[in-house]
Amino acid sequence: MTTFSRRSFLEASAAASALAALGGMPGVRQAMAATVAGGEKWVKSVCRYCGTGCGLFIGVKDGKVFAVKGDKDNHNAGFLCLKGFLLPQILTAPDRCLHPLVRKEGKLVRASWEEAMSLVASKFKEAIEKHGPDSVAFYGSGQGLTEETYCANKLFKAGIRTNNVEGNPRLCMASAVAGYVTTYGKDEPMGLYEDIDHADVILLIGSNTAEAHPIVFQRVVRRKETGRGVKVIVLDPRFTPTSRIADLHISFTPGNDLAILNAMAHVLVKEGMVDEGFIAKHVAFGEGTEVNKGFEDYKAFLAEYTPEKAAAIAGCRPEDIVTAARWFGERGKAATSMWTMGLNQRTKGVWANNLVHNLHLITGKIGTPGNTPFSLTGQPNACGGVRDGGALSHLLPYGRLVANDVHRAEMEKLWGVPEGTLKPKPGLSTVDMFRALEAGDIKCMYIMCTNPGQSLPNVNRYRKAMERADAFVVVAEAFHPTRTSELADVVLPAALWAEKEGVYGCAERRYQLLEQAIPPAGEARPDFAILCDLAARLGHGKLLPFKTPADVWAEILTICKGTVYDFSGMTRERLKEAHGLLWPLPTQGHPGTKRRYVKGDDPMVPADHPDRILFYGRPDKKAVVWLRPQRPPEEVPDTEFPFFLTTGREIEHWHTATMTRNCKELANTNLESMAQLHPNDAKKLGVRAGQSVRLTSRRGSQVFRVKVTDNSKEGVVFIHMHDPDRMCNVLTIDAVDPVSRQPEFKVCGVRVEKA
Amino acid sequence: MLIAGVVIETLPGRAPQVALRLTSRAGVRVEGGDGDRRLAVVVSAPSGGELERWAEELVRDDEAVLGVFPTYVGEDGGQ
Numbered sequence: 001m002t003t004f005s006r007r008s009f010l011e012a013s014a015a016a017s018a019l020a021a022l023g024g025m026p027g028v029r030q031a032m033a034a035t036v037a038g039g040e041k042w043v044k045s046v047c048r049y050c051g052t053g054c055g056l057f058i059g060v061k062d063g064k065v066f067a068v069k070g071d072k073d074n075h076n077a078g079f080l081c082l083k084g085f086l087l088p089q090i091l092t093a094p095d096r097c098l099h100p101l102v103r104k105e106g107k108l109v110r111a112s113w114e115e116a117m118s119l120v121a122s123k124f125k126e127a128i129e130k131h132g133p134d135s136v137a138f139y140g141s142g143q144g145l146t147e148e149t150y151c152a153n154k155l156f157k158a159g160i161r162t163n164n165v166e167g168n169p170r171l172c173m174a175s176a177v178a179g180y181v182t183t184y185g186k187d188e189p190m191g192l193y194e195d196i197d198h199a200d201v202i203l204l205i206g207s208n209t210a211e212a213h214p215i216v217f218q219r220v221v222r223r224k225e226t227g228r229g230v231k232v233i234v235l236d237p238r239f240t241p242t243s244r245i246a247d248l249h250i251s252f253t254p255g256n257d258l259a260i261l262n263a264m265a266h267v268l269v270k271e272g273m274v275d276e277g278f279i280a281k282h283v284a285f286g287e288g289t290e291v292n293k294g295f296e297d298y299k300a301f302l303a304e305y306t307p308e309k310a311a312a313i314a315g316c317r318p319e320d321i322v323t324a325a326r327w328f329g330e331r332g333k334a335a336t337s338m339w340t341m342g343l344n345q346r347t348k349g350v351w352a353n354n355l356v357h358n359l360h361l362i363t364g365k366i367g368t369p370g371n372t373p374f375s376l377t378g379q380p381n382a383c384g385g386v387r388d389g390g391a392l393s394h395l396l397p398y399g400r401l402v403a404n405d406v407h408r409a410e411m412e413k414l415w416g417v418p419e420g421t422l423k424p425k426p427g428l429s430t431v432d433m434f435r436a437l438e439a440g441d442i443k444c445m446y447i448m449c450t451n452p453g454q455s456l457p458n459v460n461r462y463r464k465a466m467e468r469a470d471a472f473v474v475v476a477e478a479f480h481p482t483r484t485s486e487l488a489d490v491v492l493p494a495a496l497w498a499e500k501e502g503v504y505g506c507a508e509r510r511y512q513l514l515e516q517a518i519p520p521a522g523e524a525r526p527d528f529a530i531l532c533d534l535a536a537r538l539g540h541g542k543l544l545p546f547k548t549p550a551d552v553w554a555e556i557l558t559i560c561k562g563t564v565y566d567f568s569g570m571t572r573e574r575l576k577e578a579h580g581l582l583w584p585l586p587t588q589g590h591p592g593t594k595r596r597y598v599k600g601d602d603p604m605v606p607a608d609h610p611d612r613i614l615f616y617g618r619p620d621k622k623a624v625v626w627l628r629p630q631r632p633p634e635e636v637p638d639t640e641f642p643f644f645l646t647t648g649r650e651i652e653h654w655h656t657a658t659m660t661r662n663c664k665e666l667a668n669t670n671l672e673s674m675a676q677l678h679p680n681d682a683k684k685l686g687v688r689a690g691q692s693v694r695l696t697s698r699r700g701s702q703v704f705r706v707k708v709t710d711n712s713k714e715g716v717v718f719i720h721m722h723d724p725d726r727m728c729n730v731l732t733i734d735a736v737d738p739v740s741r742q743p744e745f746k747v748c749g750v751r752v753e754k755a
Numbered sequence: 756m757l758i759a760g761v762v763i764e765t766l767p768g769r770a771p772q773v774a775l776r777l778t779s780r781a782g783v784r785v786e787g788g789d790g791d792r793r794l795a796v797v798v799s800a801p802s803g804g805e806l807e808r809w810a811e812e813l814v815r816d817d818e819a820v821l822g823v824f825p826t827y828v829g830e831d832g833g834q
Contacts (some may be wrong), residue, residue, distance in 0.1 A: 007758070010829035011797050014760030015786040017827035022787060024763065079826060148822035210828060221825045225810075241830040244757060244802070651829060 030302025051377025053506020142382025143503025159540030161429030185617025191372025198370030206342020221668025255633030263310030273329030275364030278386025393427030451482035522600015641749030
């Protein structure tokens with residue numbers, strides 16, 4: 001088998017990226033020539049991987065996908081990372097799930113669709129009849145298409161009548177959601193990728209952008225190269241590839257960045273770099289959950305967060321905090337901040353998000369080109385499908401809440417179900433849902449397009465729950481085996497990416513249509529079709545009467561109308577023509593909204609509003625600066641577990657690697673999770689590169705080979721999340737943020753011993 | 756070691772000449788070009804600073820080079 005070193009991979013990625021900028025890789029150029037000669041078609045689509053949402057074209061010949069090329073007219077300007085270029089390989093992967101499987105006598109065996117669906121329907125019916133609607137649950141994904149997630153949400157909440165609807169965005173971005181909602185009253189970023197092109201200061205915090213969002217990073221690099229005096233600040237415990245371009249990298253002990261962010265605000269206030277006029281007009285102040293403070297209270301709160309004190313807490317240099325604040329706050333300089341899992345996957349994740357927003361609000365650096373707080377997203381449709389579509393246990397579509405009487409009544413009317421159909425109590429959030437499965441309270445779970453058997457924190461606990469004899473687990477998935485499908489009672493083969501049609505919504509509110517390019521492989525069916533089938537079998541066929549995903553989209557346009565998301569002008573026809581459209585977009589003639597809350601851009605802001613900005617998400621039309629104190633993570637090292645464990649991503653792989661491990665150039669590159677140790681720690685432990693160590697946390701134990709690198713901070717072990725055979729989540733903690741219910745994957749204590 | 760993909764923009768018609776000159780430089784590999792004014796190149800450099808210096812020098816010293824535009828930056832970390 002060909003081995004592909006990391007260096008080879010990086011060189012290939014670099015070459016692919018540069019060649020793409022010239023118009024395509026050699027293979028793509030050849031393919032394009034063939035298009036002319038052979039009449040092959042290029043189908044407009046979106047990358048299947050991260051939340052950047054790169055537009056691309058899928059090349060189809062003889063009914064097979066043979067290449068992709070970047071869409072030059074999309075935000076990615078034709079660029080794709082190597083993972084994107086290799087997408088065609090996932091469609092023909094040897095572990096594609098091509099027919100239904102049903103567990104018999106302990107083994108998953110081939111079954112017909114009729115047998116599998118009859119079993120699923122009968123088990124769900126039985127559980128609902130015997131134990132009530134809340135004995136079943138749906139666990140979806142930020143990778144499902146919007147129409148699919150919408151169908152599942154409607155079936156479970158309005159049909160079955162349970163709010164036990166969750167999805168893996170709870171694991172990756174729930175704190176960002178709660179951060180936006182608590183600060184502005186509404187979810188989702190107000191800016192867009194284009195802000196990078198205008199930024200003079202780019203603050204990257206809790207984001208290894210270079211590896212997790214390579215095309216966004218490329219835009220940052222381009223801005224740094226072409227802009228005059230552009231500064232990049234990276235706050236990350238590790239010296240990642242992202243840090244390579246930093247003008248200032250602040251490394252700190254994991255979980256202590258709240259102190260740093262408050263200290264930056266301290267410097268901004270102390271040195272007069274705040275915009276008092278903006279604050280007076282547009283900002284309110286709050287503590288806890290009450291908006292009952294003033295600017296003077298905030299100043300008093302910040303007084304104790306001197307750079308020196310914060311540096312002592314966080315293990316960094318006070319002068320670096322001062323420098324970061326001064327660069328961020330310099331008048332006339334535009335500041336963009338971007339973050340992702342490093343802030344979100346924390347028990348103080350919502351607070352950390354609030355503190356980033358605080359920096360923008362007190363300086364007024366928001367809502368103009370280059371000035372924006374921008375949460376990056378991990379999955380391609382976590383925003384469009386799950387967040388916006390309201391497919392979490394406390395949400396209803398497009399900003400509506402389960403617990404809000406008016407919102408429920410509105411949705412009951414829109415969905416044509418009797419008053420009182422929707423239950424007022426939010427369902428269980430992800431960790432609680434799997435705990436209910438463990439406790440036997442949830443009898444049946446339908447898992448769609450994701451891999452919780454690998455991606456949940458403290459994963460072995462919940463793997464045991466999925467294995468319970470009295471738990472019936474259905475997995476609709478394009479691949480088998482995965483670490484989840486191996487535990488299932490029924491596996492339903494799902495169509496994948498180019499094999500189906502639907503909408504993805506990426507991190508910048510850009511919705512894009514993925515057109516079907518080829519038929520589904522084997523007996524696979526689109527999740528849309530599977531869910532409609534299930535609805536009919538459960539007696540809820542009238543709720544999902546759709547023949548095509550376009551029918552679903554037509555209904556969705558009526559659901560979003562009149563909300564702050566309003567994209568009712570985003571018809572299927574416009575989506576087919578456009579290279580992505582940004583909401584709000586309330587009429588067919590509307591061009592879409594670059595910057596929310598901004599007069600002249602956001603249609604929700606009245607044209608005669610006296611100010612340039614209107615934070616209409618809250619009743620007082622102001623955004624909130626929250627007084628959030630420094631608090632440590634849930635679990636910090638002690639004598640028994642003396643190291644920090646932090647987890648993350650590598651450029652070659654994505655999520656639980658069900659797709660990337662199926663690309664030959666990636667399969668042998670860095671898939672193995674290794675314990676990345678600082679040289680001094682390796683020396684103290686008496687281990688060398690390549691030797692094995694056993695990592696033990698309060699939850700589990702796992703052996704990893706050692707990688708020695710001074711990219712790691714002393715006392716911190718890093719392991720990536722992709723490896724299905726050496727799962728970092730055996731060790732991670734399942735403590736959650738009390739507001740967002742997002743688990744703290746990023747920080748826990750471990751013991752490291754030579755194995 | 757930092758590994759970067761860059762597009763080099765040249766004066767019209769000068770890309771082949773620039774490509775020829777680049778092939779003699781250590782740590783530089785020409786991957787392709789449009790035959791006219793653009794080259795796709797992979798560069799290895801010890802650090803980001805070195806990479807930036809290389810790009811600055813190239814623009815300064817080669818009159819046919821109009822600009823160097825990074826398309827990708829990755830790091831070949833130690834083990």
